[in-house]
Amino acid sequence: MAPKFKDYYEVLGVSRAATEAEIKLAYRRLARQHHPDLHSEKEKSFHTDRMKEVNEAYAVLSSKENRSKYDQLGESWKDGPPPSPRHERDGGGSSGPTDEAFSDFFRTLFRQSETQAEPNPVFQSELDIEAVLDISLEEAVRGVKKSFSLMTTGLCQNCHGTGRKGKTFCPVCGGVGEARRQREVTTKIPPGLTSGSRIRLKGQGNEGPQFRGDLYLTIRLLPHPKFKLDGMNLETNVRVMPWAAALGSSAAVPTLEGPVHLRVPKGTHTGTRLRLAGKGLGKTGERGDLFVRIEIDIPDSFSTKAEALLKQLEEEIHG
Ligand SMILES: [Zn+2]
Numbered sequence: 001m002a003p004k005f006k007d008y009y010e011v012l013g014v015s016r017a018a019t020e021a022e023i024k025l026a027y028r029r030l031a032r033q034h035h036p037d038l039h040s041e042k043e044k045s046f047h048t049d050r051m052k053e054v055n056e057a058y059a060v061l062s063s064k065e066n067r068s069k070y071d072q073l074g075e076s077w078k079d080g081p082p083p084s085p086r087h088e089r090d091g092g093g094s095s096g097p098t099d100e101a102f103s104d105f106f107r108t109l110f111r112q113s114e115t116q117a118e119p120n121p122v123f124q125s126e127l128d129i130e131a132v133l134d135i136s137l138e139e140a141v142r143g144v145k146k147s148f149s150l151m152t153t154g155l156c157q158n159c160h161g162t163g164r165k166g167k168t169f170c171p172v173c174g175g176v177g178e179a180r181r182q183r184e185v186t187t188k189i190p191p192g193l194t195s196g197s198r199i200r201l202k203g204q205g206n207e208g209p210q211f212r213g214d215l216y217l218t219i220r221l222l223p224h225p226k227f228k229l230d231g232m233n234l235e236t237n238v239r240v241m242p243w244a245a246a247l248g249s250s251a252a253v254p255t256l257e258g259p260v261h262l263r264v265p266k267g268t269h270t271g272t273r274l275r276l277a278g279k280g281l282g283k284t285g286e287r288g289d290l291f292v293r294i295e296i297d298i299p300d301s302f303s304t305k306a307e308a309l310l311k312q313l314e315e316e317i318h319g
Pocket of ligand 1 (some may be wrong): 156161
């Protein structure tokens with residue numbers, strides 16, 4: 001048996017055509033109305049349950065992606081029961097053992113695949129924050145601990161998010177129930193990330209009346225003075241003297257882990273790309289390569305003796 005369909009529009013008391021602003025307004029109104037601090041012990045559990053429903057409805061309807069998914073399901077629901085989930089939890093689905101904050105219906109709708117370690121539904125709520133974190137290539141390879149500050153929305157501490165102080169509006173937030181706060185976030189960035197990698201920091205988003213959203217960090221790699229980025233591979237230029245290229249030698253090459261010596265084979269031409277395997281980006285064991293592009297260099301000036309030797313060399317080769 002599939003879980004019972006929930007009409008989230010009805011829960012929030014808005015029409016199916018409601019705008020984002022109307023949904024937000026309805027949510028705030030209900031969040032205030034059911035705030036536990038406003039009710040006696042006896043009535044608390046009723047309002048807590050009601051608030052759970054409101055939070056759930058808002059988590060779905062405040063996100064474009066979730067709302068459209070839900071709306072699609074809603075259409076088919078009109079013609080019959082909602083489609084059965086691919087993996088029915090404990091067969092009945094009426095009292096799932098998992099996350100108490102959300103209904104079975106919600107979990108069915110937003111569940112990730114069963115192979116995921118985390119059974120919680122994945123959805124993006126308005127309380128989530130998206131941010132971009134710039135890191136250097138060295139930090140991307142090694143991993144790094146980063147601290148940064150973030151503007152977040154939290155509950156007004158004067159009225160605990162209710163927007164009211166006794167019978168009047170809270171003078172601090174003007175009845176909105178929210179306050180902007182700067183928060184310091186410190187997090188470990190694991191090694192092996194690349195541009196566009198996303199990290200979810202649970203509970204580091206905005207604070208709502210009942211729960212905190214998450215912070216989603218998208219990694220952006222900073223340009224590097226020595227390395228050009230090509231997917232997981234890196235490229236760098238190294239200059240060698242003509243005689244070193246002609247006779248073969250060893251050249252100092254920068255890598256993200258410091259300089260290494262690279263063997264330059266005898267008779268190397270300008271533009272030759274030599275590969276240092278596993279010195280690119282990525283996780284240990286899966287790292288890309290570093291390509292070293294050889295450029296033949298000429299000293300700015302020669303001594304009289306060196307010039308004479310070069311002349312001799314020219315005559316030797318060209319006759
Ligand atoms: Zn307030």
